[in-house]
Amino acid sequence: MEKPSAAPSAPPGRTVGGPRDAVVVGSGPNGLAAAITLALAGVRVRVLEAADTAGGGARSDELTVPGLLHDTCSAVHPTGATSPALRPGGSLGLTGLEWTHPEIALAHVLDDGDGAVLYADLAATADVLGADGAAWTGLFGPLAERFDQLAEDVYRPVLHPPRHPALLTRFGAAAATPATALARLWRRPRTRALWAGIAAHAMSSLQIPFSSAAGLLIATAGHRGGWPVAVGGSQAITDALLRRLGELGGVVETGCRVDSLAELDAELVLLDTAPSAALRLLGDRLPGPVARAYRRFRPGPAAYKVDLAVRGGVPWRLPEARRAGTVHVGGSLAEVAAAEGLVARGRLPREPFVLVAQQYLADPSRSVGELHPVWAYAHVPNGFSGDATNLVLARIEQYAPGFTERVVASHVTGPADLQRHNANYVGGDIGAGASAGWQLLFRPRFSVNPYATGVPGVHLCSASTPPGPGVHGMCGVRAAEAALAAAS
Numbered sequence: 001m002e003k004p005s006a007a008p009s010a011p012p013g014r015t016v017g018g019p020r021d022a023v024v025v026g027s028g029p030n031g032l033a034a035a036i037t038l039a040l041a042g043v044r045v046r047v048l049e050a051a052d053t054a055g056g057g058a059r060s061d062e063l064t065v066p067g068l069l070h071d072t073c074s075a076v077h078p079t080g081a082t083s084p085a086l087r088p089g090g091s092l093g094l095t096g097l098e099w100t101h102p103e104i105a106l107a108h109v110l111d112d113g114d115g116a117v118l119y120a121d122l123a124a125t126a127d128v129l130g131a132d133g134a135a136w137t138g139l140f141g142p143l144a145e146r147f148d149q150l151a152e153d154v155y156r157p158v159l160h161p162p163r164h165p166a167l168l169t170r171f172g173a174a175a176a177t178p179a180t181a182l183a184r185l186w187r188r189p190r191t192r193a194l195w196a197g198i199a200a201h202a203m204s205s206l207q208i209p210f211s212s213a214a215g216l217l218i219a220t221a222g223h224r225g226g227w228p229v230a231v232g233g234s235q236a237i238t239d240a241l242l243r244r245l246g247e248l249g250g251v252v253e254t255g256c257r258v259d260s261l262a263e264l265d266a267e268l269v270l271l272d273t274a275p276s277a278a279l280r281l282l283g284d285r286l287p288g289p290v291a292r293a294y295r296r297f298r299p300g301p302a303a304y305k306v307d308l309a310v311r312g313g314v315p316w317r318l319p320e321a322r323r324a325g326t327v328h329v330g331g332s333l334a335e336v337a338a339a340e341g342l343v344a345r346g347r348l349p350r351e352p353f354v355l356v357a358q359q360y361l362a363d364p365s366r367s368v369g370e371l372h373p374v375w376a377y378a379h380v381p382n383g384f385s386g387d388a389t390n391l392v393l394a395r396i397e398q399y400a401p402g403f404t405e406r407v408v409a410s411h412v413t414g415p416a417d418l419q420r421h422n423a424n425y426v427g428g429d430i431g432a433g434a435s436a437g438w439q440l441l442f443r444p445r446f447s448v449n450p451y452a453t454g455v456p457g458v459h460l461c462s463a464s465t466p467p468g469p470g471v472h473g474m475c476g477v478r479a480a481e482a483a484l485a486a487a488s
Contacts, residue, residue: 026272028056033473060233102325197328302428
């Protein structure tokens with residue numbers, strides 16, 4: 001059992017007649033954020049986690065050689081550092097969590113040593129984009145300047161009275177545009193490629209409506225707060241959440257699998273689980289329309305992850321990529337769009353889109369001398385059961401000749417392994433549900449209160465709910481707020 005520095009008692013402030021106790025099933029960032037939000041309202045909270053350690057997608061471990069620290073899933077956090085919950089002074093009141101930034105936030109590599117880069121500083125990015133700088137600034141500048149206000153709306157369900165209607169409309173108009181169409185804002189192929197790689201984080205076809213939404217959010221957040229990593233690994237985010245929960249009297253029990261709602265004795269139950277797990281836990285108690293919506297909820301494409309110990313780092317042809325915390329390997333706009341389209345249709349591309357993170361550039365404590373941890377994954381079809389390791393390595397080698405000779409050790413985590421380590425990653429889908437079409441807007445179902453399951457006192461708080469994937473904790477915060485409002 002993990003007990004994060006339990007305080008003698010819960011804090012004052014409980015609403016008279018409000019709920020007294022709650023159980024949260026699942027200890028990912030959203031589950032812990034929900035637990036803290038409840039505890040701040042004076043509710044006694046227990047968090048039950050099936051795995052041996054807490055953290056879900058925010059964990060770190062020595063996967064290749066002793067002393068080399070790898071992030072087991074999430075790695076770079078543009079939405080974490082700017083999250084209303086996790087940022088310094090955020091609603092959860094986290095302490096001891098330190099963000100650190102690479103010199104260059106992102107590089108997108110192209111053939112012959114060409115490429116494009118994104119800096120946290122908008123003006124610096126516009127400068128290196130040359131003729132496209134003004135159009136880049138015109139799109140992202142007004143959104144980044146008012147990102148804190150924008151976050152009040154985009155980190156909520158779509159069906160809500162907007163706090164800042166004009167700003168949200170500006171964001172929504174661009175977000176609704178297919179990513180390949182939005183790319184026409186820029187003239188230079190390298191700028192279009194840079195945008196394509198950012199948009200590809202949605203893990204969906206780039207030719208459909210709203211395929212710009214995820215990329216627009218993380219690029220805007222990046223120009224507000226950068227694309228940082230947590231000092232000490234993504235595990236440091238979980239540690240900060242556990243520490244805060246402990247200060248509020250909350251308890252986390254690991255190695256504790258829940259198979260039925262009947263096992264839980266609490267006034268409130270929050271599920272940091274996929275809708276499929278909620279179906280299993282709630283059974284016949286779910287109202288028919290909700291059960292049908294959960295059954296229809298589709299997983300998205302999968303990740304095929306390769307962690308590497310690399311001597312001397314990756315010898316990218318593009319010099320700026322050697323200083324970038326994140327590197328996108330996908331080629332031109334057309335090439336990225338083609339690869340993502342194949343994956344969305346359930347086919348493995350010969351040259352998949354690959355994301356590479358070099359967290360050690362901002363956080364040298366993760367390295368051992370000249371041996372550095374390199375994090376990479378390719379987008380592959382959901383449930384992919386083959387071996388894509390050589391595809392991932394070959395893609396990096398294509399833009400960094402001599403790379404494979406520097407690899408000292410590797411650790412592969414395929415889609416089945418991802419699901420085995422985290423049941424929310426159905427078929428290897430680290431986004432906890434496809435971020436495409438109506439499901440992007442209304443996850444896990446069309447409702448003013450998508451967190452409610454229809455079972456009194458039970459709410460869903462995972463990344464399958466708004467605002468969706470990412471280590472930002474806001475799914476948990478909003479679900480807890482909804483649960484408290486329903487119980488008051």
